[in-house]
Amino acid sequence: ETGVTQSPTHLIKTRGQQVTLRCSSQSGHNTVSWYQQALGQGPQFIFQYYREEENGRGNFPPRFSGLQFPNYSSELNVNALELDDSALYLCASGKTGAGGNTIYFGEGSWLTVV
C-alpha cells in the first residue's frame, strides 16, 4: 500500500476521443507527477504539479494536460487520442524538502486506444 490511488484501473477509448485519468495523492504530499509506461519500457515523465501549477514537463505534446487540486488530487487529460497513447499511466506523489523527493506510485490506469 503506497497511499496513492488511481482511477479508472482499465479503460478502452477510440482514436480521437478524450480521456481523463484521476489520482489521489498520499496524505501530506505536495507534488504529483504523471508517467506514461509503454509495454516493455520504463516510465516516461509527462509532467509534475506542485502547488497547483505545472512544475516541469517531459517531451509530451500539449494535448497532454493536467490539473492539481487543493487537496492534492490530480487529473491527467489527453485529447485527440492516438493509437500510440495506449499505455499504463502512473501517478506518483511526493514531498519536496530537505530529505529529497521520494515518490510513491499508484497502481496505474491501463489505457487502450483502438
Added chain:
Amino acid sequence: GIQVEQSPPDLILQEGANSTLRCNFSDSVNNLQWFHQNPWGQLINLFYIPSGTKQNGRLSATTVATERYSLLYISSSQTTDSGVYFCAGEKNNNDMRFGAGTRLTVKP
C-alpha cells in the same frame, strides 16, 4: 536530460541465488530511487539512495554518487522477487528519469 542505463536487461536465477543489478547515470543526480514493478504494474519503492549504502532485509543498495552509478543487491532470491527492477534519478527535483529496467525471473 539525464540518460539512465541499467544492466543486465534480463536475469534468470535459481531460487536462493544472489544477484547484483547496476544503474549508470549520464550526469549527477540528487534524487535516486530503486523500484520493483510487479506483474500487475504496481511500482514499489525499494530505496531512496542518492548516496551511500542501505539495507532492507535481503535487499541492499549502494550509490557512488561521484562515479554516477548505483547497485542493487538481492541475496537468497525468492520467486516473489520476480518482476522488473527500475532505477530512477532526477537532477532538478521535478523530472525523474527511469532506466529501461532489469527483468528478473527467479525459478523454484
